[in-house]
Amino acid sequence: MESFGGNRATEHVRRRNTPKLPDNKLMALRRLEGLKKRLLRDPPLCQRYAEEMQLLLDKVYAELIPHNELHTRPHVSWYLPHHPVINPNKPEKVRIVFDCAAECGSVSLNSQVLQGPNLNNKLLGVLLQFRQGSVALMVDIEALFHLVKVAPEHRVALRFLWWPEGDLQWTSLAYWMTVYLFGGVWSPSCASYALKRTFLDHRDVCPDNVVDAQRNFYVDDLLISMQSADDGKRLAEQLRHVTSLGGFRLTKWASNSKEVLESIPESDRHKEVKEIDIERKPFPTERALGVRWDLEKDQMAVVIKHFEQGGSVTRRDLLCVICPVYDPLGFLAPFLFRAKVIFQEECRRKKGWDEAISDSNEVQW
Structure with missing residues (x-):
């Protein structure tokens, strides 16, 4: 996909007299050595981490830096340390986090890049609109930041070190990211811009209500409601089409309408919905932007920690x-x-x- 976000970032850089970045390769090497010790102590983690890194390379979200680019533009090059993060609720999944806040001489990449305007829709507005119609749909954009390319001239600031083929015995090589990062302060603004441009650039191939659906996104989550199941099915089909034109893929579909869910390929449904029998079993409870949503009863709920009275309250x-x-x-x-x-x-x-x-x-x- 064309990097709308990258072009926007270029505009920011031109407007700002950015100071020179210090040479932080030594800091990145020290962090890499710490990561190596951790991975050697935990072989299963090492294997999963290497698989995730290889996935970034296979999808060309990252690539080996060409030899003739290694020593160009030294005053704006930056090496990002990285480490694994494991969600306690999904212990089998490892996420690679690039530390954009890592400092070298009191300077970090995040401190030197403009954040950009906040283009996110208001959370309260998205949730209120979600309750307007009787048929509600919830969907997620798969890997939103990784689907927006970084302009080639800016990849020099997104370098990182890694071992070829994930073999920790080899000498580390320099790679760079070709897409936006989850830890970058500029990423939400650039990714939101790219998504909004997708709807605007293709408004001639979709009805107005589909173009207006961009107001129902909160970062990479879409919460929207319609008045009937037929409207919901039609909207789902049109949304999948228009977002695909921008290189985005909608996944983890959920709805309080079994009829709408049946129109969605099973592979694109939310895991909890995918594994139930639509005709027989009751729908599960999902999270809609952090709020519990009972799909079967179509009710919102707030989770409260149970308070056990055991002596005096403190x-x-x-x-x-x-x-x-x-x-x-x-x-x-x-x-x-x-x-x-x-x-x-x-x-x-x-x-x-x-x-x-x-x-x-x-x-x-």
Whole structure:
């Protein structure tokens, strides 16, 4: 796909008198040596990490730097350290994270690149529009940042070190990323711009309601609703077509309408929906931008940590219940407000975190 984001980044660089970047290759080598020790201690992690890195190379998201480019533009070249991150909920999956915030001489790549305008739609607006129609659809863009190319002249700042074929006994070589990174402060703005341009550039091949669907994206998640299953099926087909014209692939489809889901290829459905019998089993509960969505009942829910009463209630107990609550639509605002008032009063008492709260507040709690 043409790098809309890359062109936008070029415009930012031209407007800014960027200071020279220090030579940080030594720092990247030290970080790589630390990574090597970790991978040698954990062979299964080493294998999965090497497989993920090879996947980046196979998809040309990264590539070996040509020899004649290794020593060009030294004052704007930068080496990114990288490390594995494992989601506790998906222990089998390893994500490679490039550390754009790594510093060398108090300078990091993120500190030298303009972030760009915030082009994301408002979270509250997306969630409210999601509840307008009776047939709701939720879908994800697969690897959004990796589908937007970086302009060739900027890849010099996205270098990294790795061992050929993942063999840690070899000498590391220099590679660079050809796509945007999850840790880059500029990536959300550039990727959102590329997505919006896709809809605008192809508005002549799709109805207005499909073009307007760009307002229902929040980064790489789309939440949208229609008035009937037929409208939902038609919209799903048109969305898949127009996004494919920009090089994007929609995946992890979920809907409260079994009729709509049946029109989506099984390979593109959300894992939890894919594995159920559409005709017989009830639908599962999914996350819609962090809010629980019961597909079967078509109800939104907020998860609250269960509070077990075991002796006196402490200020730490209050915080452990209040802080994890994620409620962007404000369903629990009347209750959370009262809970926060109690917590605020206890803070004024200046007691320890594990001391019992006052008897009156414990009754209120």
